[in-house]
Amino acid sequence: MQRHLQKYRIRKLWPLETETFRRHLLRLDPETRQFRFGTPVNDNFLNAYAETAFRIGTVVYGAFIGPDMYASAELRSLHAVGDDMAEAAFVVETAHRHHGLGSVLMDRIITAAQNRAIHQLHMICARDNQPMQKLGEKFGAQFRINHGEALGEIETDPPTVLSILGEAMHDTSDFVTAVFDWSPIGAAPRPEPRRIRHHRG
Numbered sequence: 303m304q305r306h307l308q309k310y311r312i313r314k315l316w317p318l319e320t321e322t323f324r325r326h327l328l329r330l331d332p333e334t335r336q337f338r339f340g341t342p343v344n345d346n347f348l349n350a351y352a353e354t355a356f357r358i359g360t361v362v363y364g365a366f367i368g369p370d371m372y373a374s375a376e377l378r379s380l381h382a383v384g385d386d387m388a389e390a391a392f393v394v395e396t397a398h399r400h401h402g403l404g405s406v407l408m409d410r411i412i413t414a415a416q417n418r419a420i421h422q423l424h425m426i427c428a429r430d431n432q433p434m435q436k437l438g439e440k441f442g443a444q445f446r447i448n449h450g451e452a453l454g455e456i457e458t459d460p461p462t463v464l465s466i467l468g469e470a471m472h473d474t475s476d477f478v479t480a481v482f483d484w485s486p487i488g489a490a491p492r493p494e495p496r497r498i499r500h501h502r503g
């Protein structure tokens with residue numbers, strides 16, 4: 303498993319990378335979309351959802367090969383910013399599963415929650431979603447079944463100097479990596495330029 307993991311870089315998604323997140327979400331097959339969002343979702347939904355990645359109270363991590371992202375993990379405040387509860391959600395593209403990506407992303411999300419003084423991490427998935435429940439249980443989650451859903455909770459530790467330093471150090475090195483992923487000369491990704499139409503007098 304470690305051998306497979308070496309080809310991925312696990313890092314935070316930066317605000318210049320909405321398109322990267324969008325491309326990852328749009329590649330998800332219908333079954334995976336249903337597992338991730340709890341209901342069937344179409345491309346329009348995912349296009350709009352990608353825009354929410356950098357809302358206040360949201361942190362997104364991804365597994366990258368070069369500039370492309372093949373798995374994501376999101377930490378989102380449940381109610382108001384400053385609340386001590388948040389939701390965690392994960393999706394690994396089918397061809398990239400069972401390589402341990404879910405586990406390394408969970409590890410990063412738990413540290414991110416800890417560093418934001420989030421005390422309780424919630425996960426919601428379908429009651430028959432064994433992979434997600436096993437992943438959560440590996441990190442101490444306890445799931446209870448409520449109607450068709452399994453609701454999991456992880457209690458996180460308070461932040462420490464070491465946990466904050468760990469995230470800060472990752473951020474610094476991850477950002478440098480991201481800059482070099484964006485292009486061989488380190489230029490940030492830009493949206494396609496708009497075509498300007500010139501009307502002749």
Ligand SMILES: CC(C)(COP(=O)(O)OP(=O)(O)OC[C@H]1O[C@@H](n2cnc3c(N)ncnc32)[C@H](O)[C@@H]1OP(=O)(O)O)[C@@H](O)C(=O)NCCC(=O)NCCS
Pocket residue numbers: 334337338339390391392393394395398399400401402403404405406426427431432433434436437440
């Ligand atoms: C759940 C999911 C994120 C796991 O990702 P992954 O990268 O395959 O996870 P890992 O390789 O780190 O495996 C983590 C653990 O999950 C369990 N697991 C993974 N796949 C499994 C499967 N098909 N059946 C049963 N258990 C499974 C294993 O216990 C594994 O631990 P291990 O280290 O003992 O092998 C992935 O299956 C996925 O994206 N599913 C679709 C989206 C989804 O269901 N999201 C949840 C709602 S938020």
